[in-house]
Amino acid sequence: MPFRTTEISNPQFESNNLRFITVKTINLKGRGDICVYVPRGVSKTETLPIVILLHGVYGSAWSWAMSAGVHIKTNALIEQGELPKMILAMPSDGLWGDGSGYLPHSGLNFEKWIAEDVQTAVVENITGAKPDSPLFIAGLSMGGFGALRVGAKYGHKFKAIAGHSSITSLPQIKLFAGEPLKTYAQDVVADEDVLATFKKYRDQLPPVRFDCGVNDLLINYNRDLHKKLEKEKIPHIYEEHPGGHEWAYWGKHIITTLKFFASKL
Secondary structure (H helix, E strand, C coil): CCCCCEEECCHHHCECCEEEEEEEECCCCEEEEEEEECCCCCCCCCCCCEEEEECCCCCCCCHHHHHHCHHHHHHHHHHCCCCCCCEEEEECCCCCCCCCCCCEECCEEHHHHHHHHHHHHHHHHCCCCCCCCCEEEEEECHHHHHHHHHHHHCCCCCCEEEEECCCCEHHHHHHCCCCCHHHHCCCCHHHCEHHHHHHHCHHHCCCEEEEEECCCCCHHHHHHHHHHHHHCCCCCEEEEECCCCCHHHHHHHHHHHHHHHHCCC
């Protein structure tokens, strides 16, 4: 068994199709939380896609649901026939400092927690989640950095990846997190920079989309990444929209990402 202990919420007390899983994993040397949206009426014979959504600094497993209502919006779109049935897995980042960066450091492996444990925990506990479920990953800000970087590095696992208002290179985390930058340092630049990651893993890179608000403090970094990807002839979709570094923006544009993922099924 990959987890020494697993706890899952009682469906009797579920609200709006949200379930909660807590597992003890060696990657965190402790417990990690995952908030999961599961559509209604899923049979054991169905195989649903799994979308992993990563939060930003200061947040946790509840952020996407309770700050953006992503589960309610997704459920409505599924019932309207605008999205196929899909499972949303919303893990904590490991709850280190202001944000773990979804990187291995400090004796913990926050990257493998996302790249390996989250999928395993969902498959073990959720009807419709199978080892061969199509897998997607997206995130916002620090979570955008995590989704784009982890999604490329483990590109053989993911059908598509996306970022919203993403940190594009590790030094930008200092705009948000109070921990020393050296704490996050990696041995190779491909683990600290999205462009370098994409270049290193370009042969296995899944379809990519990312966007940013024109009033976002990260807009110039995202524009720069877009230009450099064009120069490298690395295929991607990049969009800019009105808005800043805020939940109103992410709650709106995550729907575009979910539809983008659905188009890759």
